[in-house]
Amino acid sequence: MSIAEQFRITKAFQIKEANAKKKLLGAAADDKNGGKAADKQATLKLAEEISDLQNLLYAEHDRKLLIILQGMDTAGKDGTVKGVFGQINPLGARTVAFKAPGTDDKNHDYLWRVHREVPGKGEITIFNRSHYEDVLITRVHDWIDVNECKRRYAQICDFERMLAETGTVILKFFLHISKTEQKARLEERLADPDKHWKFDPQDLAERKYWDAYQQAYENALLATDADHAPWYAIPADSKTQRNLVIASIVQEKMQGMKLKYPPGNPEFAKLKVE
Amino acid sequence: MSIAEQFRITKAFQIKEANAKKKLLGAAADDKNGGKAADKQATLKLAEEISDLQNLLYAEHDRKLLIILQGMDTAGKDGTVKGVFGQINPLGARTVAFKAPGTDDKNHDYLWRVHREVPGKGEITIFNRSHYEDVLITRVHDWIDVNECKRRYAQICDFERMLAETGTVILKFFLHISKTEQKARLEERLADPDKHWKFDPQDLAERKYWDAYQQAYENALLATDADHAPWYAIPADSKTQRNLVIASIVQEKMQGMKLKYPPGNPEFAKLKVE
Numbered sequence A, B: 001m002s003i004a005e006q007f008r009i010t011k012a013f014q015i016k017e018a019n020a021k022k023k024l025l026g027a028a029a030d031d032k033n034g035g036k037a038a039d040k041q042a043t044l045k046l047a048e049e050i051s052d053l054q055n056l057l058y059a060e061h062d063r064k065l066l067i068i069l070q071g072m073d074t075a076g077k078d079g080t081v082k083g084v085f086g087q088i089n090p091l092g093a094r095t096v097a098f099k100a101p102g103t104d105d106k107n108h109d110y111l112w113r114v115h116r117e118v119p120g121k122g123e124i125t126i127f128n129r130s131h132y133e134d135v136l137i138t139r140v141h142d143w144i145d146v147n148e149c150k151r152r153y154a155q156i157c158d159f160e161r162m163l164a165e166t167g168t169v170i171l172k173f174f175l176h177i178s179k180t181e182q183k184a185r186l187e188e189r190l191a192d193p194d195k196h197w198k199f200d201p202q203d204l205a206e207r208k209y210w211d212a213y214q215q216a217y218e219n220a221l222l223a224t225d226a227d228h229a230p231w232y233a234i235p236a237d238s239k240t241q242r243n244l245v246i247a248s249i250v251q252e253k254m255q256g257m258k259l260k261y262p263p264g265n266p267e268f269a270k271l272k273v274e
Helices: A002-008 A032-060 A077-085 A113-114 A131-133 A146-165 A180-190 A193-199 A199-209 A210-224 A238-258 A268-269 B004-006 B033-062 B077-085 B111-116 B132-135 B148-167 B177-192 B192-200 B199-206 B210-225 B239-256 B266-270
Strands: A064-071 A093-098 A124-128 A168-176 A233-236 B064-071 B092-096 B122-129 B168-177 B231-235
Touching: A002 A238, A032 A077, A032 A238, A064 A077, A077 A093, A077 A124, A077 A238, A113 B111, A131 A146, A131 A210, A146 A168, A146 A210, A146 B148, A168 A210, A168 A238, A180 A193, A180 A199, A180 B148, A210 A233, A210 B092, A233 A238, B004 B231, B004 B239, B033 B077, B033 B239, B064 B077, B077 B092, B077 B122, B077 B168, B077 B239, B132 B148, B132 B210, B148 B168, B148 B210, B168 B210, B168 B239, B177 B192, B177 B199, B210 B231, B231 B239
Parallel strands: A064 A124, A064 A168, A093 A124, A168 A233, B064 B122, B064 B168, B092 B122, B168 B231
Antiparallel strands: none
């Protein structure tokens, strides 16, 4: 079973606290320190392979790669971008962080600002949060009702299918942390003045809706998982394991794209540069 | 039967030369000069009503109106914009003319540049050509095959349904001219140096594909007509009748939106401006 298959959600998918802690990859997952170092080394190797594959994607200039990262606050979205995609030439990769929508965004459908940012040919775009917020925070706080939420699931499926049909490979990662791990991470941020910039008091307010969020995630993932836009649930209590798993899946999937440099032009051999 | 119903395409829709000439509205359609003047007067009255309704749409700041104009070269898309929407405050209305896609456009799915330009809350946007070119000129010249074309019909239906579900009223007009009328209009452009700027030699090349275009239009209109995004086939050999019919439908449909100024705020009456 490929690593991607191993983490792809199934129809029976449920978000369970214990799954956030799982360690499944790496040389010595049980040995806390040795394991971490081995994870990091393995991830770095994969990140470099991803960087090489990105170069091929860029040269091919045909398909596109869209990576969607979702997860509770402190789940490690920023850390994933750095750890997994940090080796890529910024020319061909771009991260878009979707914050609370602005006036122009609210004046349009919720997919408007998202569609603008999808990758072009040869590009990798990483969404740090995405249109999934429009069926998560909105649903948790009852800003939209169940029917509107279901309508949006269908709209999202249509939208992603169109992207896939027009050449976009889509990989969606749910970074799954446990409630206790989030507590530890928030406390760490509060304790360290150098991490205060990452802390938003709103995070504490949202934490109170933990169970509702888990339910909203479970529903959304199940409703929008598709072969052309699969969801992977990644145990994310361990940062090094999280990066290792995601890097493994991205590398595996890019490898599967069978990227090649476009054929050389035999005429070029005859040209002289004077 | 409302005017909109009268021109809405049916499942038996066929593009017939004779239908381009039909005159159906106006006081004296048979009397060429008297009829034209009466048409223009009636259209101006409707255009003013549309302008008033636009003001309500703008004040309501909730729904959006998207008008799509499609037709062969010289069918009168520019003339429609001027004649029907010429009275509107430019603040709340915008025309977007879609020309041949540029490099950035081609690097993305064909709906990318279109989605960017859809109207926001309270706005009217008029598309002079649109994503329909991606199932018309592309199909006529075999740049896409039948299967890809059908896939795009479905993608377009999904996209427009999403727009409708998120508050956009969509009205699509096919400006139907006959081949003989196009000949006359092209000759007129060639004969008058002041109209040369409107002439593109490419138009003559495209004219050779007339029958293929009629078929492509017929197929596209039938495949993408929907209650939330209806197609109207407008006889367009007569410019004044064309404008009168379109103005009538737009006015009728905007009237049907039951636009109202938002309720006043009773607190405001107590405020003093000092």
